[in-house]
Amino acid sequence: MxxxxxxxxxxxxxxxxxxxxxxxxxxxxxxxxxxxxxxxxxxxxxxxxxxxxxxxxxxxxxxxxxxxxxxxxxxxxxxxxxKNHISKDFFLSNYSALRTRVGSNVYIRTPKILIVDNQSLITITPDNDDNALLNAKFYDSKDMLVAEIKDNEWFAYQTPKLWDISYSPGHLKINRSKGDILMEFKLSDGNIDLRAEMYYHGYGISLLPDRTVLGQSSIISNSVMQDCGAGICISTGK
Incomplete structure (x- = not known):
């Protein structure tokens, strides 16, 4: 006290x-x-x-x-x-002007940011009025879906493994334990800053503030991917 x-x-x-x-x-x-x-x-x-x-x-x-x-x-x-989930919608700037910072890399007009085994884990696409729509899926190491973003609405599913969920306008943070961030989403001036620990088919991707780590060794940092059909595509062989 x-x-x-x-x-x-x-x-x-x-x-x-x-x-x-x-x-x-x-x-x-x-x-x-x-x-x-x-x-x-x-x-x-x-x-x-x-x-x-x-x-x-x-x-x-x-x-x-x-x-x-x-x-x-x-x-x-x-x-x-x-209830089994918590949710809230948010608003983004126009797709053509949006900058999405993921794992220190910036994606501009790149609709498929992260794909693993043909599964799109992070995408940003325009609607008919050029409004940006963000979709993302966040799995744990056992391929359990624990959070997702669907057309600019985030959902955090309540499981015993989630230690804390905090939300204020434009800022969502989900922790698995103290200091162990599963996902953090920040929205400023319509632009996105996303960090997360992601998995799919047992393959881990760490989206950190200073780098993107793929698996155990591959690192991508401070790159700009603009007007690409896809950003990072991974095949695990499964």
Whole structure:
């Protein structure tokens, strides 16, 4: 516990996990941390006194519009308890102007960024109005689909293996354990910055901020792929 305004990160993670990574009332993945008994009265942070609420419900709770009994009821039965995924849409700039940074490499007007065994794992294509549509699939080492992006909407599937999911506008991060990032997606000015640990058919691809690592040895870094039909194509022989 702390007598400062700052809520420790481990406590925030505990509150997010208890809320199934969404607002306990409406399921919005953009969450804030609400003190059931106001902080100015208790002067401390504790898991028993914190719940995850979206900005709207946080404001309404602070104003006293939401009764304490209702907050406790939702806390015991969060909106997302029986849901198997968390999702949220986002918006990209025009396809023709979009720069996608993946594993330190930049892809411009390259629709198929990563293909493994003829399976497209990351693609960006235009619709009829030149709006960019991002699609991606994130598997674990046992080929279980744990997260994906479908036409600019991300889905994180709740599995016991996922340690934490945090989302704020334009920034999604999924951790398998402390410091072990499965996927991080950032959106700035309509451009994409994506890092991830990806697998398919047992083949690992590390998309890191400073390089792309294919398998155990091949490294690609700081390259620009523009107006290519495909970026990286891999065949595992399976």
């Amino acid at each position: 702390s007598n400062e305004r700052y809520i420790p990160l481990p406590l925030k993670r505990k509150v997010r996990k208890a809320a199934y990574f969404r607002c306990i009332i409406c399921g919005n993945p953009i969450i804030e941390y609400h003190h059931i008994v106001p902080f100015h009265r208790v002067k401390e942070h504790s898991s028993d006194n914190l719940v995850a609420l979206c900005p709207e419900h946080h404001h309404r709770a602070d104003c006293g519009e939401i009764p304490l009994g209702s907050i406790n009821k939702f806390r015991e039965n969060p909106f997302n308890r029986d």
